[in-house]
Amino acid sequence: MKVGIGADHNAFQYKEEVRIYLKELGYEVKDYGCYSKEAVDYPEIAFTVCNGVLAKEVERGILFCGTGIGMAIAANKVPGIRAAQVVDPYSAERAQLSNDAQVITIGAKVMGIEVVKKVIVEYLAHQFQGGNSAQKIRQIMDQEKKSMK
Numbered sequence: 001m002k003v004g005i006g007a008d009h010n011a012f013q014y015k016e017e018v019r020i021y022l023k024e025l026g027y028e029v030k031d032y033g034c035y036s037k038e039a040v041d042y043p044e045i046a047f048t049v050c051n052g053v054l055a056k057e058v059e060r061g062i063l064f065c066g067t068g069i070g071m072a073i074a075a076n077k078v079p080g081i082r083a084a085q086v087v088d089p090y091s092a093e094r095a096q097l098s099n100d101a102q103v104i105t106i107g108a109k110v111m112g113i114e115v116v117k118k119v120i121v122e123y124l125a126h127q128f129q130g131g132n133s134a135q136k137i138r139q140i141m142d143q144e145k146k147s148m149k
Contacts, residue, residue, distance in 0.1 A: 001124065004058035006032040006049040008042040008071075011064030011108035014116060018062065021117055027124070030058050046074035050081045053102045061103035062120060068107035075103050079144060082137070087111065092123035100128035100137050 003022055007015035012034055022029050032049045034040045042065045049061040061083075063071035068085045075083035083103040084095035087110075095101040104123050106116055 001060065002028040002030060002058045003124065004030045004032055004049045004052045004061040005064075006045040006061070007034060007064035007108070008045060008066070009034055009037050009039050010066035011106075012037050014064050014106070014108040014113060017113055018064075018116065018120060022120070025121070042070050043074040046071050046083075047078055050075050050078035050083070050103060054078070054080050059102075060124065062123075063103060063105045064108050065105070066107060066109040068105040068110070071105040075105060079148060080141075082140070086119050086123065088115070089118050089122040092119040093126055096123055096126040096128055098133045098136075100133070 005015055005019055019029050019031055030052065032052060033045055046063055049063055052058050053061045063075060065071045072083050072085040075081055081103055082099055082101045083105055084091070084099055084101040085105045086092040086095055092104060095104055106119065
């Protein structure tokens with residue numbers, strides 16, 4: 001699986017650690033930035049990762065900022081993207097199994113790196129199976145289409 005990652009300056013170090021960790025686990029990683037601790041605005045990073053997901057450059061995206069909140073808000077503004085802020089392995093699992101989230105967001109200032117690694121492994125280990133959740137996802141996507149008209 002190819003995974004896209006991106007972060008603002010507040011989470012640059014986490015992104016770097018996760019990039020290395022994912023490669024160690026055998027994932028192909030596309031790094032969409034930022035590339036230093038120099039201050040950047042997170043929306044552009046979120047948009048770039050999400051557009052990479054939609055263009056099928058990567059299968060899933062992982063976004064980091066200080067809290068994960070800003071990245072989640074920005075990512076969910078990209079039509080066709082379902083981004084979920086995750087805080088523990090269970091929410092990461094449900095992001096995929098219940099919500100078919102193509103992107104997760106993580107807060108580097110509110111989560112330890114070892115928990116982050118567990119969260120990411122859990123998220124990437126699951127595939128959306130549809131079932132009872134499929135109609136809910138359709139409703140969300142239908143509303144998105146209506147709102148775009």
